[in-house]
Amino acid sequence: MPNTIQEAKRYLDNAKEILREKAGKEDGYYQDKKYVKLAGHAAYTGVLVALDALFDNNTKRRKDVDWYKERIAKMDRKALNAFNGAYDTLHLAMGYDGNLVAEVSTAGIKMAESLINWVETKTAVA
Structure with missing residues (x-):
């Protein structure tokens, strides 16, 4: 499990690096959409990698966003709000x-x- 969390954090670090090194920030705006898109995909993938570990989802098949929402909703409403925000912001x-x-x-x-x-x-609690 810790390796999976490390993998999720690695995706997030990659997203930060893409924004910092390649997206070209100027006056509060990035200059290159391509790198913003890559960073968004990387960060969102990190979230999904972590959630897959939590839900013991070992299948490699693509899951619908509602699959995650249903499972998170059963555990923690605040986390569901964060997931919805991450989906809207990172993915979309x-x-x-x-x-x-x-x-x-x-x-x-x-x-x-x-x-x-x-x-x-x-x-860690489990």
Whole structure:
């Protein structure tokens, strides 16, 4: 389990590095949509890797976002809010739209960190 959390954190570190090194931040905006999209996908993947570990999901098949929402809702409403925010911010606004507003990316990364830390806490107790 700890290796999986480390893997999730590695995805998040990669997302931060992409934004820092390649997206070109200027006056609160990133300059390159391509790298914002890559960072959003990387960070969201980190969240899913952590959640898959929590839910003992070893299948490699793609799961619908509702699959995650249902399971999180049974455990913790605050975590569900964070997941919904991460989905909207990382997956949609960054990953698909390439939103160039740096504050959006910052908020998304923080939500991802909070979710991964939540999973780490849950798995440490188990």
